[in-house]
Amino acid sequence: MVAATTKPAFVTFTGIDDAALVKGMVELSHRYPIEWGVLIDREQAGSPLFPAAQQIDRFRSAGVRLCAHICGIYAQEIAQGHSPGLNLAGFSRIQVNHGREGADEHVVDAVSRYAAQQGVRGVLQCKGPFPTAQTSVDWLYDVSFGEGVRPESFPPISSQHPFCGISGGIGPNNVDQLISERIELSGDYLYWLDMESGVRTEGAFDLSKCRAVCEAVYG
Numbered sequence: 001m002v003a004a005t006t007k008p009a010f011v012t013f014t015g016i017d018d019a020a021l022v023k024g025m026v027e028l029s030h031r032y033p034i035e036w037g038v039l040i041d042r043e044q045a046g047s048p049l050f051p052a053a054q055q056i057d058r059f060r061s062a063g064v065r066l067c068a069h070i071c072g073i074y075a076q077e078i079a080q081g082h083s084p085g086l087n088l089a090g091f092s093r094i095q096v097n098h099g100r101e102g103a104d105e106h107v108v109d110a111v112s113r114y115a116a117q118q119g120v121r122g123v124l125q126c127k128g129p130f131p132t133a134q135t136s137v138d139w140l141y142d143v144s145f146g147e148g149v150r151p152e153s154f155p156p157i158s159s160q161h162p163f164c165g166i167s168g169g170i171g172p173n174n175v176d177q178l179i180s181e182r183i184e185l186s187g188d189y190l191y192w193l194d195m196e197s198g199v200r201t202e203g204a205f206d207l208s209k210c211r212a213v214c215e216a217v218y219g
Contacts, residue, residue, distance in 0.1 A: 006179070007217060012037050012165070012194040013210050014069060017051045019058035024207040029064045032214040035093070036064055037194065040086065041072040048203060049196075060090035067093040067123070079103075081110040088118050095123035095140065105134065112136035123165070129155045130164050140165035140194055157191050164191050171198025172212035179217065193217075 014037030016025065028034055038059060044050040050071075051059070059066060068091040074084040079098035088094060096111045103111070103124045108131075115122030115137070125142040141155055141164065157164050170178060170193060178193075199209040 008179070008193045009033065009163075009190045010035050010065070010192050011213060011217060012067060012192055013199050013205075013213075014067075014194060014196040015039060015049045015200065015205055016059060017049050017055065017205060019051075019055045021205060021207060022058055022062045025059075025064055026062055028207065028210060028214065032218050034065065034210070034214070035067050035192070037067050037069045037095070037196070038091070039069045039071060040074060041070075042074055042084075043072050066091045067095055069095045069097055071097045075099075078114045079107045079110055081106075081113075083114065083117070088120075091118070091120060093121050093123055093138070094118060095125075097125065103134075108134045108137055121163075130157065138163045138165065140167055142167045142194070165194050166191060167194040167196075169198065170195040170213075172209050172216060175213050176216045 010033035012035040016036050016038060025034075025036060029036075036059065038056060039050050040056070041050050046052040068086075068088055070078065070084075070086070074086060075096045075098040077084045078096050094111075094115045096114075098107060098111075103126070108124065111122040111124055122137040123140055124137050125140050127141075127143050130139045130141065154166050154168075166178075175193065175195075195213070199206055199213065201209065
């Protein structure tokens with residue numbers, strides 16, 4: 001099992017949805033390796049978790065690392081090989097949440113091509129072992145889908161997987177134990193952690209919980 005000193009390359013905090021968060025986001029990003037996940041869905045824009053276009057522009061202008069988590073119709077269009085015409089300037093990765101059924105090779109190819117057209121890396125979710133034959137995208141182990149479900153175990157990470165992420169019920173109260181006891185690395189390989197519900201309080205994105213996670217992980 002991984003030693004407690006093996007840290008994730010960065011932590012992704014998903015669900016930023018209020019431009020009032022920007023100052024705190026910038027301050028934390030100056031101290032810790034953080035990626036901020038922006039949920040993008042045409043049907044839900046402007047609701048909690050899904051910022052409106054004006055809010056996204058504010059996040060873009062902050063100069064922090066961003067990942068677009070594309071959902072709904074937009075994600076389906078990308079998975080089918082089409083372009084939804086999104087403005088993804090300022091995002092360093094694109095995660096396509098196309099559905100809970102998993103991604104076959106056609107979806108992987110479509111997402112990889114779309115991300116390459118944007119000049120960034122694509123991310124897809126898996127619910128089992130990290131795919132060994134599909135390495136044109138980064139893989140996030142995700143059985144929770146933002147609902148705070150904590151899996152009984154996580155798949156091991158090895159040299160066959162260029163870059164993998166772990167999610168599911170992670171927050172400030174358990175992240176240290178997760179790293180020290182439950183993430184299995186077959187060698188010194190890079191990974192990231194993603195959390196959404198674990199950094200919200202009464203439905204609102206909570207920067208104090210993000211800070212607590214970073215302190216627990218990085219000191």
